[in-house]
Amino acid sequence: DVKVTQSSRYLVKRTGEKVFLECVQDMDHENMFWYRQDPGLGLRLIYFSYDVKMKEKGDIPEGYSVSREKKERFSLILESASTNQTSMYLCATGGGGNTEAFFGQGTRLTVV
């Protein structure tokens, strides 16, 4: 079974804090993704990575950065959290070449 694990299920942070969301996968997949899920807006791609230290901007990268130092770990960073970043964040991983993507359980982040 593929395991994609996000470090926190729920997180509450203050405006202006630097926030780290961690995602770890155990399937040796090359591709990893960070999505944001909001009601009525679906899953929007923030950043993705196709190799260690390689990253690409998705559709809504503003206010976020990512880090991929090891193949199994992909981190999403909110440099200075704002209330409009309150959302559900989903990590996903895939083996590449138009194959199934597997999702983590999600982190519900609230910025107050």
Add this chain to the structure above:
Amino acid sequence: GENVEQHPSTLSVQEGDSAVIKCTYSDSASNYFPWYKQELGKRPQLIIDIRSNVGEKKDQRIAVTLNKTAKHFSLHITETQPEDSAVYFCAASIGGGSNYKLTFGKGTLLTVNP
């Protein structure tokens, strides 16, 4: 970039009826079209997918059709059951190599009434 439109946003059916969800995509280079089901409080999970060299694919009560000319693909669920109630997302992907990314539609909330 790719844009995926999904309709309807909500769909309510009676148990045993069929449900159809439709998606369109903008980039003719897209060549992989998965469908994900997300139950309340759970992560999205793949239920069926189709590649651009195939026009239709079935898996028990679920089928997906693809019209590349119209850039349109649809999910069909027959003999719906209450456990089919969930949010369904379509997606499109460009690229056959290692740098592919999935662009999702906004989702359809399907409610199956007993």
